[in-house]
Amino acid sequence: MSEVGAPVVVGLELQERMVSLVRAFGLHRPDETPCGQPVSVAEAHALMELSREEPLLQKDLASRLRLEKSTVSRLVRVLEGRGWVGRTRSPHDGRAVELRLTEAGRRTAAGLAEARREKFARVLEAIPEEERAPVLRALGVLEEAMNEGG
Amino acid sequence: MSEVGAPVVVGLELQERMVSLVRAFGLHRPDETPCGQPVSVAEAHALMELSREEPLLQKDLASRLRLEKSTVSRLVRVLEGRGWVGRTRSPHDGRAVELRLTEAGRRTAAGLAEARREKFARVLEAIPEEERAPVLRALGVLEEAMNEGG
C-alpha cells in the first residue's frame, strides 16, 4: 500500500461486496442449498468433502468445514441416518471415527454436484466471456489472502 | 474458453471456490460479530444498509438483505428496541414504514464498520497490491452475474 488510507477504504468495499455476495448467493439461509436440492448447505458441503477424499476422519471434516466438532458430530449422525455415510472406528486411533460415503451417498453427492454445476454454469454464462478467467483468479487470490490474513 | 464444454468445467471451479471462500470467511456462522457490541449479523447488515441510504422503506431493506418481510419486521423491532432505528409512517404511502438511524444507531454502525474494516484490512494486506482492484471488480461482476443467471 502506498498510502495509509487506501487499504481502509478498499477494505470497506471488500466487506460490503462479500456480504451482498453471500446474500445474493442465498447462503444466509443454511437450511436449503442455493441449488434447490432438499439438502442443507452444511450437509451438501460435507458430501462434497467426502467425495473429494475418503475415508475422512470426523475431525478433518470439521476442520475443512470450519465447524465445531459438536456440530459435525450431529451433522454426521444425520447423514448416517439418511444412509449416505458410514462410520467406523479408526484402526489407528481408537478415539477417531472414519467416514465413508455409502453407494446412496455417492449418488446423492453426484446429483448435488450436477445441480451445482448447472447453477454455476448459468452464473458463468452471465459473466462476459473475457471476465471469466479474471473472476476465477480473483476468487483464488482472495481465498488465499483470507486464510493468511483473516 | 472457446469450447462448448469449458463453462461447465470452469463452473465446477467457481462453486468450489465460493464454498471455501464463504467458510474461510466464517460466514456460515451467523452469530459471529467481532465487534464488542452485542449485535447479531443480521442486525449489523441492517445497520450497514441504513448507513448507506436513509431513510429506507422497510420493504426495501427486506429486498436488500434478501429476507422475508416478516423476518425484517422482527429484525427492525429489535433494532428499534435497542434505540438504534426510528420508524415513521411514510407520508406518501400509509402502509409503508420509513426507517432512520438514531444517533445511537449511527454510533453503533460506525463502531461496527470500524471493526469490520480492521478485519478486512488485514485480509486486504495479504493480497498483493496490484491484485486488489481486480479482486474487488471480480466480486462485483460475480454478484451481478448471480443476480441475473442464478
Added chain:
DNA sequence: ACTAAATAGTTGTGCCTTCGAACTAGTAGG
C-alpha cells in the same frame, strides 16, 4: 509403568436465523 495432559467425539443448552401462513390496513383501478 503410572499419572497428567492432550485429543476425538457425544450430548445438553441456548441463541440466532429464517420462512410460511394467516391477518390487518392502506392504495389503486374500474
Added chain:
DNA sequence: CCTACTAGTTCGAAGGCACAACTATTTAGT
C-alpha cells in the same frame, strides 16, 4: 364502491451453530 394488490405484523416451527461439560483413548513426562 368493490376488488385486487401491497406493506407490515404476529404466530408457529424448523434448523444451524457454538460453548461447556463429560467420556473414552492416546501420548508424554518422570
